[in-house]
Each structure stands twice: as C-alpha cells, then as structure tokens.
Amino acid sequence: MSFREMLDGLPIPILQAPMAGAVFDAMTIAVSRAGAMGNLPVTGVAPEDIGAAVDAIRAQTDAPFGANLLMAPPLKPEPAELDVALARLAAWYAELGLEVPDHPNRFSHDFDAQLAALTRAAPTVASFAFSILTRAQVDALHAAGSYVLGTANTVAEAIAWAEVGADGICAQGFEAGGHHAYFLEDIEASSVGTMALVATVLQAVALPVIAAGGIMDGKGVAAALALGASAVQMGSAFLLADEAIVGPVWQQAIRDAPSDATRLTRAFSGRYARGLENRFVREMRAVQEDVPPYPVQNRLTQAMRAAANKAGDPELMSLWAGQAVKLAQAGASGDMVKLWWAQAQETAQALAKSTAQRGGAA
Numbered sequence: 001m002s003f004r005e006m007l008d009g010l011p012i013p014i015l016q017a018p019m020a021g022a023v024f025d026a027m028t029i030a031v032s033r034a035g036a037m038g039n040l041p042v043t044g045v046a047p048e049d050i051g052a053a054v055d056a057i058r059a060q061t062d063a064p065f066g067a068n069l070l071m072a073p074p075l076k077p078e079p080a081e082l083d084v085a086l087a088r089l090a091a092w093y094a095e096l097g098l099e100v101p102d103h104p105n106r107f108s109h110d111f112d113a114q115l116a117a118l119t120r121a122a123p124t125v126a127s128f129a130f131s132i133l134t135r136a137q138v139d140a141l142h143a144a145g146s147y148v149l150g151t152a153n154t155v156a157e158a159i160a161w162a163e164v165g166a167d168g169i170c171a172q173g174f175e176a177g178g179h180h181a182y183f184l185e186d187i188e189a190s191s192v193g194t195m196a197l198v199a200t201v202l203q204a205v206a207l208p209v210i211a212a213g214g215i216m217d218g219k220g221v222a223a224a225l226a227l228g229a230s231a232v233q234m235g236s237a238f239l240l241a242d243e244a245i246v247g248p249v250w251q252q253a254i255r256d257a258p259s260d261a262t263r264l265t266r267a268f269s270g271r272y273a274r275g276l277e278n279r280f281v282r283e284m285r286a287v288q289e290d291v292p293p294y295p296v297q298n299r300l301t302q303a304m305r306a307a308a309n310k311a312g313d314p315e316l317m318s319l320w321a322g323q324a325v326k327l328a329q330a331g332a333s334g335d336m337v338k339l340w341w342a343q344a345q346e347t348a349q350a351l352a353k354s355t356a357q358r359g360g361a362a
C-alpha cells in the first residue's frame with residue numbers, strides 16, 4: 001500500500017502532532033483508536049527504551065500510528081563555550097535560587113542509536129524534523145515496514161526529502177507551535193506561512209503533503225484539504241486535551257494568553273521555536289543569536305525550565321504554542337478529532353452550497 005493510500009484509508013485525515021514534552025502514549029493511542037493518527041514523540045526516549053515504547057502503542061491499537069524523532073547533531077562544544085553560555089544564564093538560575101549546572105556529559109540521546117531502535121520498532125509512520133536522513137537510512141526504514149515522513153519549512157527542503165526517498169512531506173508553516181524544522185536556510189528564509197507552503201510544495205513534489213501550522217479546528221482541516229493536502233498535522237489544538245502531559249502552569253499560560261501572544265525564539269534551545277512570549281524570551285532577545293546551537297542550549301536551560309515549572313513561574317519556561325493557540329479547547333483527544341472531522345465535513349458542504357448558489361461567469 002502506498003503512503004497516499006494509507007492516508008486516504010484513515011477514517012479521519014488528521015495526524016496528532018508528535019510533541020516532545022507535551023504528549024506521550026495515552027494521546028497517541030486515543031487518537032489512533034478514534035480513527036485519526038496518533039504520533040508518539042520519542043526524541044526524549046533512550047535508544048534502549050524506544051522499542052518498548054512503540055510496542056506499547058501497538059499492543060493497544062491495530063490502527064496506524066506514527067513515531068517521531070527530532071534529529072539532534074552530535075555537538076561537542078568546548079568547555080570555554082559552555083562557560084560563556086552558562087554565565088549568560090547565571091542570573092536566571094539565581095532568580096530560582098539555583099547555581100548554574102555543571103557541564104553536562106551529553107546534550108541529547110545519540111541520534112544514530114535512536115534511529116536504529118526506531119527502525120527496528122517499525123511504527124506505521126516514522127517522522128523526522130531538524131535535518132534529513134540519508135537514502136540508506138530511508139531504505140532501512142522502508143525495509144522494516146515503515147513509511148517515512150520528512151518535515152519541511154521550505155520547498156527546497158521538501159524536494160530534498162523527496163530525493164532521499166521519503167513517502168510524504170509534513171509541510172510545517174511559520175504559524176506552527178514548538179520548534180521549526182528548517183535545515184537548509186536560516187529562519188528568515190524558512191518562514192513561510194502554511195497556505196503558501198502547502199500550495200508550493202504540492203507544485204514541486206509528487207508526494208502526499210500533510211499541512212501543519214495554525215490548524216485548530218474542522219474549518220482549518222477543510223481549508224488544508226481544499227489546498228490539496230492529503231491530511232493535516234495539528235499540535236497546539238491538543239495542548240489542553242485530557243491526555244496532554246502539559247503541566248498546569250503552561251496550560252494556565254495558554255488560557256491567560258492575550259491574542260497574538262506567540263513569538264519565535266532561539267533563547268531556550270538554540271533553535272527557533274514558537275511559544276508564548278514571556279520575560280525570558282523578551283530579555284534574551286538581544287543575545288539569542290549568540291547562544292549555542294540545539295541541542296546544547298536546550299540542555300543548558302533544562303534545569304532552569306524544570307525549576308521554573310516547579311515554582312509555578314511561567315516567565316522562565318518554554319511555553320511552546322502556535323499562532324492560533326487561543327482556539328485550543330479542553331476535552332478528550334478522541335472526541336476532539338471526531339468533532340473536528342464532523343466540522344470539516346460541514347464546512348465543505350456549506351462551502352459547496354454557497355459556491356454553487358453564487359453561480360458564476362458561466
């Protein structure tokens with residue numbers, strides 16, 4: 001079966017975004033059981049535990065599901081570079097009553113080992129962001145029985161994924177919450193809105209395109225399908241869901257946020273990501289280009305973010321959220337995807353009626 005046929009066979013053409021730190025197995029299972037497709041983020045899972053994490057989903061549902069890795073480069077920063085980066089964070093740690101952490105032994109799990117484990121685990125769909133696999137790595141995933149979904153912020157990235165043999169493109173627009181996937185150009189050149197991105201990627205590659213960024217309800221789903229997307233990937237829409245593992249401080253910040261409250265920031269992780277603007281985002285803006293690249297800065301701020309969460313202080317936490325997060329609703333994820341699909345169908349019908357009524361030049 002082709003990836004397109006698999007997507008067309010989903011009762012609900014919605015992928016729940018894999019969101020490291022915000023969702024895990026309960027949501028993946030609930031969404032796949034409801035007829036959409038759940039996605040397990042395994043970026044934070046040690047290579048030796050990935051097989052069991054994927055098997056645990058398979059044990060709970062026969063429906064298709066995905067698993068996702070963020071591709072962290074194996075950086076080994078010099079001690080002096082770490083000293084400078086930690087000195088920049090010292091005042092923030094001090095606010096929380098903490099010393100800056102020691103130099104970490106490692107900054108992320110070993111990507112190659114995670115990929116090998118994910119390949120063995122063979123989820124229905126293996127998706128990736130932040131870089132690109134080699135053709136051999138894609139071939140190995142195919143041989144194991146997984147479809148490969150590559151995330152792109154630009155047309156050039158979509159073409160690159162097509163060239164290594166990916167089965168589909170997750171076209172992640174500038175609206176998207178969380179980290180942005182760009183890997184060929186800088187953030188400015190990679191900031192394309194979902195509508196422009198989906199349309200131009202569809203023009204450039206012959207693969208199914210999954211639209212991500214700013215889609216929060218059935219009307220957004222219908223709009224993306226009207227553009228030609230085969231499915232959508234929704235992230236922020238699930239942040240208040242019952243199965244989300246988003247803590248109360250982050251959820252309250254979403255509820256309290258004014259409109260237009262998100263910004264892209266590099267300050268927390270060393271890679272641009274979209275979240276609610278807070279004091280850390282504002283005050284680090286002037287130096288955000290100087291912080292070490294992902295995953296180094298991400299690791300260096302980890303204890304600060306965790307301590308702020310514990311202290312109930314949203315100003316020092318990464319509150320990832322997309323531009324349309326104010327539309328997020330609470331509820332059971334399985335019910336939410338069913339509701340969104342019913343809304344999408346109503347929207348399509350209403351639009352068909354209104355366009356027919358308008359008549360036209362003919």
Ligand SMILES: Cc1cc2nc3c(=O)[nH]c(=O)nc-3n(C[C@H](O)[C@H](O)[C@H](O)COP(=O)(O)O)c2cc1C
Nearest residue numbers: 017019020129176177178213214234235236320322
């Ligand atoms: C809290 C959060 C965490 C995310 N973590 C991941 C991740 O681990 N892997 C990934 O490929 N995308 C991740 N994303 C991006 C989503 O896959 C998706 O592109 C984005 O949520 C779509 O935009 P939306 O939030 O407006 O729906 C994350 C997004 C959010 C909001």
